[in-house]
Amino acid sequence: MSVVNLRGVTKRYRDTLAVDDVSFDLHENRIHGLLGRNGAGKSTVMRMLTGQEIPTSGQVRVFGENPYENAAVLPRVCFIKESQRYPDIFLARHALEAAAMVFPNWDQDFADRLVEEFRLPVKRRVRKLSRGQLSSVGVIIGLAARAPVTLFDEPYLGLDAVARQAFYDHLIADYGRYPRTIVLSTHLIDEVADIIEDVTVIDRGRIVMDDSSENLRSQAVTVSGPTNAVEQFADGHDVLHREDLGGFTRVVVSGIPADRDTASLQVEPVSLQQLVVRTTQFHDAALAGAGNGKGDRS
Amino acid sequence: MTQLVKVARIQLVNARMVLGMPLLVLVCVLAANIAIFVAIGTASPPEGATVTGALVSIYIVTLVTHVQTMTQMFPFALGLSVTRREFVAAAGLVVFGQALLYGVIIWLMSLLERATGGWGLGFAMFDLPFLEGSNVVTRILVYAGPFLLLSFAGLWTGIVYQRWGQPGVWALVLAFGALVVGLMALIGWQGWWQQVFDFFAETPALLLFAVYPALIGVVLAAFTYLTSRRAVP
Structure with missing residues (x-):
């Protein structure tokens, strides 16, 4: 109630x-x-x-x-x-x-x-x-x-x-x-x-997340591994955050892709703080993009 | 009703400061007056007592403390989930009680003053000459009336500050000044000064110092409530 x-x-x-x-x-x-x-x-x-x-x-x-x-x-x-x-x-x-x-x-x-x-x-x-x-x-x-x-x-x-x-x-x-x-x-x-x-x-001034912490935690993961494999894994999902280092990539993905090859990847849960920070940044960037009227980020 | 009493008690939770401060100032002013009269050292004062206007001090201090009721106590009380309506009503309750209390205290001081022959120095701070021949009730109400007027003026000023900040208070003061100047101009232009003096001379003390101030106080209380409706702590 x-x-x-x-x-x-x-x-x-x-x-x-x-x-x-x-x-x-x-x-x-x-x-x-x-x-x-x-x-x-x-x-x-x-x-x-x-x-x-x-x-x-x-x-x-x-x-x-x-x-x-x-x-x-x-x-x-x-x-x-x-x-x-x-x-x-x-x-x-x-x-x-x-x-x-x-x-x-x-x-x-x-x-x-x-x-x-x-x-x-x-x-x-x-x-x-x-x-x-x-x-x-x-x-x-x-x-x-x-x-x-x-x-x-x-x-x-x-x-x-x-x-x-x-x-x-x-x-x-x-x-x-x-x-x-x-x-x-x-x-x-x-x-x-x-x-x-x-x-x-x-x-x-807008709600960007509203759910139980349990649900939220299960909604996003941190995935790291070779860039190709990570990109394949994350394809079609919101990438909240991305770090590249050489041929190695680490992303925070919202929505856990099921049935995808994770053999060469390391998948970790995302802390609530990570999730909130990354989601907020993601929304900010999206808003900034929309504000430019171009949709691309420079 | 009980909620009203509770909120009034919040305003008086530090009663020693809230009610005591104006009295302390009054006592200090009395002491200062005694010192001045001793310093002047008139051996035998001229006919009748010398009247001082020092009593005004407690009225001014009360006005200032009630400005603070709104600028400090109001945000605190609203922080404790008190409604604006409850707070203003409780403030009104406190103001009435305080006016009556101070009225009685000043009356007692006037008795003391008379008994000591004007504090041994022949001056009058409490036992004001125009109250000659009035009964006890009239005297207490005459002392209490101006407290109502000035306390509600303080409350309204405080809530104006709370709602519109410094500019609001400036606007209030300027509007009040303009009103006074305008009235004086009108009176001068129409040649009404004599009637005005007569009014003040002829109106009974009870009306002039108790009934009229109380009526204006009630109007100011209404303004205070209306202003508080959209004031934010």
Whole structure:
């Protein structure tokens, strides 16, 4: 069952098209990765999902309703963003206390444990927190709120590797006990590759991939070997990426060609990060080609 | 209703700063006034108390804190999935409570002022002469009224900034300036100055300082809500 639906959603700011005719669903109690480059439109999509931005056109539905100014829907949604600002007069604990008041499923014990673990100085002014500590305020709120739809937008800027791992561990453990719909938006695709079950990739405001990570992983392979054999193997399929070295070629192919001779070839699975990066590049190049009106790449 | 109270509590989660800061400024201004009057050192003040306008300080500080309610608290609260409608309503609740609280505190200060003979120096900062003969309720409402006006003016200015940024605030200030200048020109042209002075002299304090400011405050509250509809955190 899907808890979030976007249909033909477009967001235009004066002369930029931030989100261009986007449609996708978020399924209940799954962990979704919303991936894409900087400025691809990820944050704008999430701001529209949480009623903070109003789409120029199209339809956004959360639990079947329009989230904008919807007091029945919004308390079931928690949106943690890297760019969240806190009032200057706040101590770190004030941010947590405020969150405790508005999220119905808030777990104070869990929040306290997370404060310990992330070593958050709760009595310090928010303004005096380091970038990493500020991120942990958001992460703690996002986890302890236990909102049925929880969105993390680049939640861990400035967090060290240990703290990031702690975040992933808690996320998975708590998700196991209290299943909910989670969206992770991040650049660190490799780090979240094992966590996310569904992947949506957005580029230049458009969806370029939207599938379960399992399906995606089985859709592309890296093939290397003698150029001739590789070209034969890849014939008729999208070559997302190609590297040549002497008579030796390595390609990332989307769609696995069946019944082809792989005797002289080495076939490896593609990592999610590889797949996302190569697919994005492939689309960019295609768009650039279309933009030139020539269809060829120079 | 409970949600409204919750959101109001978010705005007051650091109540010491939100409610205490204007009072602290008030106390400092009072101390400064006492120091000035001691420095001037008039042994026996002239007939009646010298009235200072220092009370204005707490009203100005309250306006500024409510600009920040919108520029800082609003984006935070929306980040916690609070709706704009809830936030503005809760801000209104806070403003009313705060105005009443400050009204009572200023009234208490005026009692203290009278009891100490103008802080021993014969000046009046709280016990204003035009309130001579008014009852307690009138006094408290007269002190509270301008808080409503200025707090909602602060909230509206803050949300204008939030929605349209610096240019929006400039436009607001310029429009307000043009309105004042235009009114003055109109009054001068029509020769209405005498009537205007009479209006201020003859209108009862309760109307002038409580009812009219509260009415304007309500209008500004409506503007605040309408402006917030499409404001983005």
